[in-house]
Amino acid sequence: MKAPILESRHVTHRFGGQAALKNISFSIEKGEVVGVIGRSGAGKSTLLRFLCALETPEEGQILLDGIDLTKQPENRLIEIRRHIGLVFQHFNLLTSRTVASNIALPLQIAGRPRREQQERVNELLELVGLAGFGEKYPSQLSGGQKQRVGIARALAANPTLLLCDEATSALDPESTTSILNLLTDINRKLGLTIIIITHEMDVVRRFARRILALDHGKLIEDGTLIDFLSDGGQKKTLQPLLADIRPKLPNDVAQQMCETDSPGAAIIMRVVHSGEGVMPPFFGALAQRFTLDAALLQGGVTTISGQPVGDMIVSLRGERRDEAVEFVKELVKSMEVLGYVPHHP
Amino acid sequence: MSPIILNVILHATLQTLEMVFASTAFSVLVGLPLAVFMIVTGPNGLYRLPIIGRLVGIIVDALRAIPFIILLVVLIPVTRFIAGTSLGTEAAIVPLSIAGIPYFARLAEVSLREVDMGLVDAVKAMGGTRLTIIRSVLIPEALPSLIGSLTVTLITMVSASAMAGAIGAGGLGDLAIRYGYQRFNTTVMMDVVIVLIIMVFIIQMVGNSLTRWLRH
Ligand SMILES: Nc1ncnc2c1ncn2[C@@H]1O[C@H](COP(=O)(O)OP(=O)(O)OP(=O)(O)O)[C@@H](O)[C@H]1O
Numbered sequence: 121m122k123a124p125i126l127e128s129r130h131v132t133h134r135f136g137g138q139a140a141l142k143n144i145s146f147s148i149e150k151g152e153v154v155g156v157i158g159r160s161g162a163g164k165s166t167l168l169r170f171l172c173a174l175e176t177p178e179e180g181q182i183l184l185d186g187i188d189l190t191k192q193p194e195n196r197l198i199e200i201r202r203h204i205g206l207v208f209q210h211f212n213l214l215t216s217r218t219v220a221s222n223i224a225l226p227l228q229i230a231g232r233p234r235r236e237q238q239e240r241v242n243e244l245l246e247l248v249g250l251a252g253f254g255e256k257y258p259s260q261l262s263g264g265q266k267q268r269v270g271i272a273r274a275l276a277a278n279p280t281l282l283l284c285d286e287a288t289s290a291l292d293p294e295s296t297t298s299i300l301n302l303l304t305d306i307n308r309k310l311g312l313t314i315i316i317i318t319h320e321m322d323v324v325r326r327f328a329r330r331i332l333a334l335d336h337g338k339l340i341e342d343g344t345l346i347d348f349l350s351d352g353g354q355k356k357t358l359q360p361l362l363a364d365i366r367p368k369l370p371n372d373v374a375q376q377m378c379e380t381d382s383p384g385a386a387i388i389m390r391v392v393h394s395g396e397g398v399m400p401p402f403f404g405a406l407a408q409r410f411t412l413d414a415a416l417l418q419g420g421v422t423t424i425s426g427q428p429v430g431d432m433i434v435s436l437r438g439e440r441r442d443e444a445v446e447f448v449k450e451l452v453k454s455m456e457v458l459g460y461v462p463h464h465p
Numbered sequence: 466m467s468p469i470i471l472n473v474i475l476h477a478t479l480q481t482l483e484m485v486f487a488s489t490a491f492s493v494l495v496g497l498p499l500a501v502f503m504i505v506t507g508p509n510g511l512y513r514l515p516i517i518g519r520l521v522g523i524i525v526d527a528l529r530a531i532p533f534i535i536l537l538v539v540l541i542p543v544t545r546f547i548a549g550t551s552l553g554t555e556a557a558i559v560p561l562s563i564a565g566i567p568y569f570a571r572l573a574e575v576s577l578r579e580v581d582m583g584l585v586d587a588v589k590a591m592g593g594t595r596l597t598i599i600r601s602v603l604i605p606e607a608l609p610s611l612i613g614s615l616t617v618t619l620i621t622m623v624s625a626s627a628m629a630g631a632i633g634a635g636g637l638g639d640l641a642i643r644y645g646y647q648r649f650n651t652t653v654m655m656d657v658v659i660v661l662i663i664m665v666f667i668i669q670m671v672g673n674s675l676t677r678w679l680r681h
């Protein structure tokens with residue numbers, strides 16, 4: 121196994137007796153794109169401030185490239201921070217400086233020669249699609265453009281790690297898409313390790329290959345979104361976060377649905393499938409093989425971190441319904457029975 | 466208006482300008498570092514020295530509590546020590562500056578406090594030293610607001626310098642009292658008041674446009 125670039129070992133922190141993070145352990149490899157998700161107050165920003173060496177946790181260790189950040193003196197930390205790029209929700213651009221001079225600031229801090237600063241700034245403006253914007257002031261830019269400047273600034277000193285705290289939460293959907301595309305591009309082109317913190321499952325769905333879920337200061341989940349979707353609703357704490365991006369049961373069906381089966385009832389199931397043949401041709405196949413009444417109530421195929429995933433709610437009714445359920449179970453990644461709609465002749 | 470009176474008013478105006486600008490210059494020179502000091506030593510500041518920080522705050526407030534007219538008198542020995550005399554325009558610069566320093570320091574402190582802490586975090590996260598943060602975040606970001614504080618201080622110094630006339634500092638205030646109050650020459654007094662009003666207007670106008678220009 122490769123050595124991890126970033127590692128959190130048993131990190132615990134309290135604010136005035138109130139635990140904000142409890143025993144957080146994970147490790148991230150070079151080039152990974154990781155989403156950290158959790159509800160408001162879950163401890164995401166607190167964790168991020170430890171990861172970028174702005175603050176030190178009370179207990180536990182943060183290792184960046186094998187160096188324990190919690191044990192370094194302030195002057196070493198100043199040096200270490202120069203290798204971590206940080207992108208903020210509210211951009212945090214200096215209003216007193218032009219775009220170019222904002223992007224140049226990390227280079228200036230690192231004491232690079234002026235010529236090099238200029239070249240790098242032009243390169244970055246090009247990369248984030250803002251060529252020609254160098255002499256503007258942040259107040260003259262849109263939110264999406266400001267965030268591009270924020271990303272360019274974070275990349276200026278060639279960081280080994282890019283951390284984004286709610287980088288898209290202040291943006292409209294269109295800018296969000298373009299910023300996420302930009303970050304994906306950067307990951308692909310530069311092989312940069314990116315951690316993005318968000319409370320929006322949709323951002324993670326489109327961007328991150330791996331997800332860390334925080335809840336009340338605890339790391340409750342570490343895996344891929346596909347894993348979460350297909351665990352059949354076992355992880356109750358994740359459901360509210362997942363609800364945003366999952367197909368919802370139509371209201372009329374929800375009203376008629378009951379928990380117990382009855383003769384002639386339709387079975388309502390949530391079906392998740394990924395990989396080969398995302399949308400197994402089961403509607404046609406089912407109807408033919410089992411002479412069933414099969415319907416897609418909600419959902420379809422979505423893209424999760426570049427991979428097509430089918431997430432849908434289906435209804436099956438007919439004589440050989442149970443055989444069909446068995447057949448579907450074999451075919452798909454996961455299946456969860458939501459309930460039954462009784463038959464009304 | 467007789468040329469003599471005009472000349473007297475012109476001379477007094479120059480004296481007032483000298484007092485106002487010199488004492489404001491000292492106020493900024495000493496007051497701004499004091500304000501930065503109070504900010505960076507405060508709670509969540511860059512340097513954690515709460516005790517000295519608090520002490521400086523107390524001294525600043527104590528100085529501000531003393532009415533200027535009393536400060537003028539109390540400071541006579543200090544003035545004599547620094548300026549060599551306790552009379553005249555140059556001498557008045559000493560008490561004016563001593564009143565102006567804490568005044569500007571508190572105003573500047575408010576301006577600096579308004580700087581978004583997120584910006585401090587951003588530059589800290591880039592590996593900026595505390596000095597870098599002060600130099601490239603706190604002061605430049607607060608600059609438009611600091612210019613506002615400077616404008617207010619200049620105008621306060623205009624009226625304070627008029628009071629300093631009472632201890633023979635010269636200037637417009639002195640002129641107004643000698644001609645207008647003691648010799649009942651209301652024309653001169655009115656002229657002086659008009660000059661003061663124009664002076665304040667110009668300072669405010671320049672200050673405002675400078676602030677607006679700096680705000681991009
Ligand atoms: N400086 C602080 N002092 C005291 N308590 C704090 C401080 N920072 C965070 N907390 C507390 O720690 C908990 C976690 O906060 P944190 O900001 O990490 O949450 P978050 O997951 O980022 O939430 P959000 O999505 O709202 O940004 C919260 O209960 C918060 O009140």
Ligand SMILES: [Mg+2]
Pocket residue numbers: 164165166
């Ligand atoms: Mg947060």
